[in-house]
Amino acid sequence: MVHQQDPSQSLEVEDVGSNPAPGRPIGSLIEARLSRRAALRGLVGAGAVGAFVETLLEGAQAQPLAVPREGGPSSLTFAELRQQLSQTHAVAEGYDVQMVIRWGDPVLAGAPPYDPRNLTAQAQALQFGYNCDYLDYFSLPMGSGSSDHGLLCVNHEYTNTNLMFPGIGEGRAARGRTNREQAAVEMAAHGMTVVEIRRENGTWRSVPGGSFNRRITMHTPMRISGPAAGHPRMQTGGDPSGTRVLGTLNNCAGGNTPWGTVITAEENFNGYFGGAAAETGPEAVNHRRYGVQRNATWAWGRFFDRFDLDKEPNEINRFGWIVEFDPFDPESVPVKRTALGRFKHEGATHAVSHDGRVAFYSGDDERFDYLYKFVTARAWRPDDRAANRDLLDEGTLFVARFEERGVLRWLPLVFGEGPLTEANGFQSQADVLIETRRAADLLGATPMDRPEDVETNPVNGRVYVMLTNNSRRTAQQANPANPRANNAHGHVVELIPPGAGTDRVDHTATEARWDFFLLAGKPGLDAGARYHRATSDNGWLSCPDNVAFDTKGRIWITTDGAAENAGIADGVWAADTSGYGRALTRLFFQAPTGAEVCGPRFTPDDRTLFLAIQHPGEDPGSTFERPSTRWPDFRDGEPPRPSVIAVVKRDGGEIGS
Ligand code: FEO
Ligand code: CA
Ligand code: CA
Ligand code: CA
Numbered sequence: 001m002v003h004q005q006d007p008s009q010s011l012e013v014e015d016v017g018s019n020p021a022p023g024r025p026i027g028s029l030i031e032a033r034l035s036r037r038a039a040l041r042g043l044v045g046a047g048a049v050g051a052f053v054e055t056l057l058e059g060a061q062a063q064p065l066a067v068p069r070e071g072g073p074s075s076l077t078f079a080e081l082r083q084q085l086s087q088t089h090a091v092a093e094g095y096d097v098q099m100v101i102r103w104g105d106p107v108l109a110g111a112p113p114y115d116p117r118n119l120t121a122q123a124q125a126l127q128f129g130y131n132c133d134y135l136d137y138f139s140l141p142m143g144s145g146s147s148d149h150g151l152l153c154v155n156h157e158y159t160n161t162n163l164m165f166p167g168i169g170e171g172r173a174a175r176g177r178t179n180r181e182q183a184a185v186e187m188a189a190h191g192m193t194v195v196e197i198r199r200e201n202g203t204w205r206s207v208p209g210g211s212f213n214r215r216i217t218m219h220t221p222m223r224i225s226g227p228a229a230g231h232p233r234m235q236t237g238g239d240p241s242g243t244r245v246l247g248t249l250n251n252c253a254g255g256n257t258p259w260g261t262v263i264t265a266e267e268n269f270n271g272y273f274g275g276a277a278a279e280t281g282p283e284a285v286n287h288r289r290y291g292v293q294r295n296a297t298w299a300w301g302r303f304f305d306r307f308d309l310d311k312e313p314n315e316i317n318r319f320g321w322i323v324e325f326d327p328f329d330p331e332s333v334p335v336k337r338t339a340l341g342r343f344k345h346e347g348a349t350h351a352v353s354h355d356g357r358v359a360f361y362s363g364d365d366e367r368f369d370y371l372y373k374f375v376t377a378r379a380w381r382p383d384d385r386a387a388n389r390d391l392l393d394e395g396t397l398f399v400a401r402f403e404e405r406g407v408l409r410w411l412p413l414v415f416g417e418g419p420l421t422e423a424n425g426f427q428s429q430a431d432v433l434i435e436t437r438r439a440a441d442l443l444g445a446t447p448m449d450r451p452e453d454v455e456t457n458p459v460n461g462r463v464y465v466m467l468t469n470n471s472r473r474t475a476q477q478a479n480p481a482n483p484r485a486n487n488a489h490g491h492v493v494e495l496i497p498p499g500a501g502t503d504r505v506d507h508t509a510t511e512a513r514w515d516f517f518l519l520a521g522k523p524g525l526d527a528g529a530r531y532h533r534a535t536s537d538n539g540w541l542s543c544p545d546n547v548a549f550d551t552k553g554r555i556w557i558t559t560d561g562a563a564e565n566a567g568i569a570d571g572v573w574a575a576d577t578s579g580y581g582r583a584l585t586r587l588f589f590q591a592p593t594g595a596e597v598c599g600p601r602f603t604p605d606d607r608t609l610f611l612a613i614q615h616p617g618e619d620p621g622s623t624f625e626r627p628s629t630r631w632p633d634f635r636d637g638e639p640p641r642p643s644v645i646a647v648v649k650r651d652g653g654e655i656g657s
Helices: 036-040 172-176 180-189 284-289 429-434 436-443 562-566
Strands: 095-102 132-139 149-156 191-200 203-206 214-216 221-225 244-246 251-256 262-266 322-325 335-337 349-352 358-363 371-376 395-402 407-412 451-456 463-467 491-496 511-519 544-549 555-559 571-575 586-590 596-602 608-614 643-649
Touching: 095 149, 095 191, 095 203, 132 262, 132 608, 132 643, 149 251, 149 262, 251 349, 284 436, 349 451, 358 451, 358 463, 395 436, 429 436, 463 544, 491 544, 544 596, 555 596, 571 596
Parallel strands: 132 251, 132 596, 221 335, 451 544
Antiparallel strands: 095 643, 132 149, 149 191, 191 203, 191 214, 221 244, 251 262, 262 322, 322 335, 349 358, 358 371, 371 395, 395 407, 407 511, 451 463, 463 491, 491 511, 544 555, 555 571, 571 586, 596 608, 608 643
């Protein structure tokens, strides 16, 4: 979702910035992180805030320098796109875009074809949902490593109600105007899709009615597990056990597990619930910290009691979690894993540690909120898939404190330890998890500039955190990892766990190193923007959101909000992470107007890059009748359709090489 400085222009309302004490003045701490090595390695930039700090910090692994290639320092070979705004997409010369699946396309057997003027909840529950965000690819057969046949797993984060229904008007206010049937369509357009896809004669296609195909919606039965399961604060009229819930919502980014399950993240859950209890009920302190308001954004609570806090005060406590399910079993019951905490999970990415335990890194996407990791109590078992089934129910949740001189401390969120006691209103670990944000406040976590996606680089073992922007940070609120006031363009932080760069990387440790990978914005124009010095006029970016790595360890960053914040289209930028081309970002793909680019996901052979084109046409004034684009089909009278595309190289080669 786009988060803008001027809320009147935005379709987004959930990110209210609800941390009451976001940070402390740090004076010249940033300057303390200036490194002469930055200058030595040729990393330059403009602006008053500290210089780019090179990664070779004390204790970190040095990386070999790649040999510079003919034509420049980058290992990436595509000719860069020219930045422009357009109603349609663009990709670097020599590459093709193939449509894989669009909102409304049939997924399950019996699904009717897309009919934009006659949407029904029944049809939508059988068709591809709206606003595709996270996407993943699992080879078929399971474990085969196939890059031509697999399962595509896709989140449907939210709906652009104004673009779905005729006559409903513009902007986010349209979400408050739906009738009961339209609300039911929205509920069926949320959730996830699992759909079989195949590449035949070089062309990707979805397989409607495939035997693994599945739609997860707001009606899908799910189990609640872990320390908060069954707690009285999780019990409702519909579920006195506190262990059963219907549906998942606002699923933004996601991840997977080494044992082949999907994890999907519930992000801005607050906007769906409303009622006086948001401000006055026994959970008012809890709700305030998550930005819950008396007036919900969505109209669902007018028709379905569970979204009305005054009728079902605890239903909201059953959202904001990480959900795990098995994409290879369409009958499997998704599980909300409460051990991983409750916040606006942008996603969760796994990293297998030296001892077989698994860390899951997850950002809480709100201005001044935090970065977390969960570490399983036990090692995973590669030889026994069933033994890993409930691995996510036991372990320790940590929150990050970024300190000067590149030190990162992971603070455990454990009931009874430090301030997480009855004196502060916590009676159990369930309370700590239900109110994860308040617990993290008390521990002194570092308020960040909206942590979005986090991914582990498989080559160097480092973990990359996309910080999308925070235009409300003042100079007094700057901190070592978030150095810029009025940070309209965001930045990318690199975490360096002990042993990174070896085969003994320790993702369980309570200390790590950190560094900046880049500070976004236009070099020479935006204060503090930092990239490789050879970054071109098209190579700079704004508002990093999602990220993937190819098998060579190169970073592929997608953006959300570049048009509003920087006047350029959102897109995909790629760079080397080491060697002479480090942080030399290059523009590979551009989205149609209003859209952010999500996914991204490579096939195992790096020859296909799947991208989710989310909310095309999400521009001020855009409506069903008069959308800012009719991408991808440009049919008269039809609105734009969020879609998953496949980018392939025309010669069949590896993307970027
Ligand atoms: Fe749904 Fe934080 O983007
Ligand atoms: Ca975003
Ligand atoms: Ca999104
Ligand atoms: Ca996002």
